Amino acid sequence: MSTSKGFAIILIFLVFSAFLIAGCVTKNTSFFIAGFVLFITCWMIYNQIEEHYSQHDPKLKEIRDTLNDFFENKKDWKGPLHILNKKNIMKEITLYRGEKSYTINKERIYICLKDNEGKYYNDNTLFYVIGHELSHAICDEIGHTEKFHRIFEALLERMEAAGIYDHTIPITQDYCKNGDLEM
Missing domain, CATH: 1.10.287 (Helix Hairpins)
Known part of the structure; x- marks a missing residue:
């Protein structure tokens, strides 16, 4: 609610x-x-x-499983992501399917999964969005600060190196424009 x-x-x-x-x-x-x-x-x-x-959508489970593997296999990260070396971010957050994508109190992440036709967005777009929302949860500052952007960029680079995001694939431009109509 x-x-x-x-x-x-x-x-x-x-x-x-x-x-x-x-x-x-x-x-x-x-x-x-x-x-x-x-x-x-x-x-x-x-x-x-x-x-x-709303936590039990099959696509959300797939995303959660991929992220669990991604963060479990992290090495000794440097730079903006060094804070993740000492914690398991996936145990600190809960993912929900939402009408829009946003983060509440750096622990509840809502993701808009479907377009106006009721079809799931492509994985690349979804992982870009989840990377954005995870960056909010990781960053100790509020909003789209310089520190947030450094974390977001570093996270996208790591996700790309792991093969779960590809910066050469365009992100859906009208992503969640009208919200997930099934929510």
Whole structure:
């Protein structure tokens, strides 16, 4: 569930609670409030279940497996990626299929996997995007800073050396323009 949806639900609940405490809500409307709270609770549970299952897309599993192998086989990396020598980044993040691609708190990475026709994007585009989002998780700074770009470039070079990314293959220009419509 997105943060804005969660915030809206909490805000609505607090407003109803304030009216109840102030005596503006009678016993007859208490049933309405109870039903509303039950509905919101069920909706939140549904969103949690949906998010759980968004981790189990077959293409996402394929990407996760490739990245696990990639990071397990890393040598003593130098430069911007040296921080990865002391940790397993794949144990620190969780990948989800998302409507758009973004990273939350450097640990939850959402990836838009399908185009407007419901077809998976090509692997090269997906690994470019996941490299971008992983760079956000690796970088201790927020946003597209100079340090982020150094990490991203170094990660793409390593991914290319491992054969999972190829800079000569063009990245899909309209990637996720309208979002993953199946999400």
